[in-house]
Amino acid sequence: MEDDVPVEDQAAAAQKFTTGLVEAFGVAGRVETEVREEAVFVDINGEDLGLLVGPKGATLTALEEIVRAVVQRSTGGHSARVHVDVGGYRQRRWEALADFARNLAEQVKAEGVERALEPMSPPDRKVVHDTVAEIEGVATASVGEEPRRRVVIRPA
Amino acid sequence: MSDDALEGSNEVEDDYDDYEDEVGAEGNRIVGSRARAVVEHCARALVEDPDGIDVDVREEQGHVTLLVHAAPGDMGRLIGKRGRVIQAVRQLVRAAAASEGTRATVDVAD
Numbered sequence: 001m002e003d004d005v006p007v008e009d010q011a012a013a014a015q016k017f018t019t020g021l022v023e024a025f026g027v028a029g030r031v032e033t034e035v036r037e038e039a040v041f042v043d044i045n046g047e048d049l050g051l052l053v054g055p056k057g058a059t060l061t062a063l064e065e066i067v068r069a070v071v072q073r074s075t076g077g078h079s080a081r082v083h084v085d086v087g088g089y090r091q092r093r094w095e096a097l098a099d100f101a102r103n104l105a106e107q108v109k110a111e112g113v114e115r116a117l118e119p120m121s122p123p124d125r126k127v128v129h130d131t132v133a134e135i136e137g138v139a140t141a142s143v144g145e146e147p148r149r150r151v152v153i154r155p156a
Numbered sequence: 157m158s159d160d161a162l163e164g165s166n167e168v169e170d171d172y173d174d175y176e177d178e179v180g181a182e183g184n185r186i187v188g189s190r191a192r193a194v195v196e197h198c199a200r201a202l203v204e205d206p207d208g209i210d211v212d213v214r215e216e217q218g219h220v221t222l223l224v225h226a227a228p229g230d231m232g233r234l235i236g237k238r239g240r241v242i243q244a245v246r247q248l249v250r251a252a253a254a255s256e257g258t259r260a261t262v263d264v265a266d
Contacts, residue, residue, distance in 0.1 A: 017201045024193035025252055051255050054247070062247035069241050070201045073233060 005075040011040045013074040014067050014082060018042050021063070027051060029086075039081040042067060043088070052086045057093070060086055097124060098131040105153050109137045114154040119144070125151050188213060188220030191253040191260040195222050198245050203230035212265075220253060220260040234264055 015033040022029040022044060029046040044052060053060045064084040072079045085091060101117070108115050117128060125142055128151045132140045139156035142149055192213055200206035208227030213220060226234050235242045246262050253260035 017197075020197050020201070021194065021248075024190070024197040025255070026190050026193075027255075051251055054251055059247055059251045062244035065240060065244035066198055066202070066248065069233075069236060069244075073202060073204070 004078065007035050007038055007040065007080045010071050010075060010080050010082075011035050014040050014042050014071050017070045018044065018063075018067055018084070021066075022052075025051065035080075039083060040071065042082070042084045044084075044086045046087070049086050053089050057089065060084065060089065094124075094127050097127050101128040101131045101151075101153070102135065105132045105135045105138045108153045108155055109135070112155045114152055116143070116152045117150050119148045119150045122149075125149070128153075187215050187218065187258050188222070188253060188256070188260050190256045191220055191249045191258070192222060194252040195224060195245060195249050195262055198248065199224050199226065199234060202241065203227065203233050205230055218258050220258055222249065222260055222262045223265050224262065225265045231264065 011033045015031055018033070019031045022031060027046065027049060029044045029049055029052065031042065031044050033040060033042045035041070051059070052063060054062075063086075064082070067084050068079075068082045071082050083090075104115055104117070120128070129140050129142075132138055132151075132153055137156055139154050141152050141154065143152050144150055192211055196209065196211050199209045199211070203209060203226055205227040208225075208230060210225040212223040212225070214223070215221075224234065233241070234245075236244075242262070242264060249260050249262050
């Protein structure tokens with residue numbers, strides 16, 4: 001097997017699998033896949049796709065896990081990062097999280113008192129770190145152990 | 157942050173033709189056909205030998221049990237490290253089953 005499968009081929013594998021999966025679910029979803037900065041982004045669009053998101057995004061998380069595993073099998077080795085979204089659900093959620101983090105950071109800056117966020121997954125914590133990094137006068141750190149690991153925003 | 161997922165019933169016509177049209181005695185689709193389609197699609201894509209995938213379906217009082225058979229060398233691919241892959245498959249199958257008003261569990265045959 002090839003050591004390095006082109007990222008476009010990995011995107012094609014993700015697209016093919018996800019399209020078939022949406023059909024198996026019997027929902028009317030359009031699958032669009034693109035490559036940005038060497039990562040594969042799969043977005044499923046259409047009406048009534050709540051089924052593919054699930055409670056607290058659990059089904060979407062599972063879907064992403066499977067698409068990753070399928071892409072990994074198609075490369076047999078090193079594979080690209082793969083992100084899956086349904087109707088921009090993750091995108092909107094991350095934007096809301098970034099807004100929340102920005103507000104909290106401004107509060108920490110104004111009051112000079114550190115604040116802890118609730119425990120979050122690694123990708124969610126990264127959104128907080130990256131957002132707060134753009135604000136002067138505050139710094140972030142992750143504290144605690146998974147799955148209770150959380151971000152603290154401190155005056156810097 | 158809390159996020160209420162957009163949970164809802166998905167009443168979509170059965171318009172996919174890639175799977176055998178399984179019609180029950182009363183002319184209804186067999187319970188759990190969507191869950192089965194999902195598990196088959198995932199399993200075939202995850203393994204090296206898709207033809208080695210076979211799914212036994214058992215239905216008892218609205219509960220569907222899907223037993224997946226795979227080639228011996230493919231068991232690990234189906235299950236994944238610390239069972240991550242099979243857990244994800246189970247979540248998808250739960251969602252598919254719920255959308256057709258049933259419950260389904262997935263097991264991998266030894």
